[in-house]
Amino acid sequence: MDIGFLLDRLRAVSNDELLTALRQERLSIDDEKFITAFQCVGASHDLSRPDIDFRGPPEMPKEVLRGLRLRASIVFMAFTALCYMRSEHLERGLDHVSLGSPLRAFRDIYRTGYAKQGDDTLVQHVRNSLAHGTFQLGITPEIVFADRVWRETLSISQLMELCEHVHRLYHEAFSRSVPRPSHWSKYGSGSAG
DSSP states (O other), X not given: OOXXXXXXXXXXXXXXXXXXXXXHTTOOBOOTXXXXXXXHHHHHHHHHXXXXXXXXXXXXXHHHHHHHHHHHHHHHHHHIIIXXXXXXXXXXXXXXOOTTXXXXXXXXXXXXXXXXXXXXXXXXXXHHHHHHTOEEEXXXXXXXXXXXXXXXXXXXXXXXXXXXXHHHHHHHHBSSOOOOOGGGGGOSTTSOO
């Protein structure tokens, strides 16, 4: 599945627009678990960084270790952003945003592929796949998710960007001020495309 058009819409929403819209809709989260979830996102980024030395068994070639770390980073990021970092209050609150709201792009990514509201969505199937271990990272830069009879392949780059935007949504909805990662400055109306 190519979710590129949805990611373009998410890129077009600046952090300040996102924060303002969340406040207008009274969508905030305050559970302490989100502090841990934000730290897990940071740890998943660290796993994929080649400049941080994580030692494996001495007989394991460095390129194999790098590949395993990248795979672990992808799974950890997806699980953290889509399963652990989850608020029913926030996600259901997105169902009621107006068509012109900056939050609409976030609502639409959560509702992609749905038959009924909240059921059979891409995000829900990916969550189920992650929770039940029915996913497979291939040699190509893709990951195949399976949830009962549903099956979908996402590129790793699109999956990681989806996780980034989910993290951004939860970060801005968090009731306490947490510094934004500097690379988020690229998001806003001029960045789509």
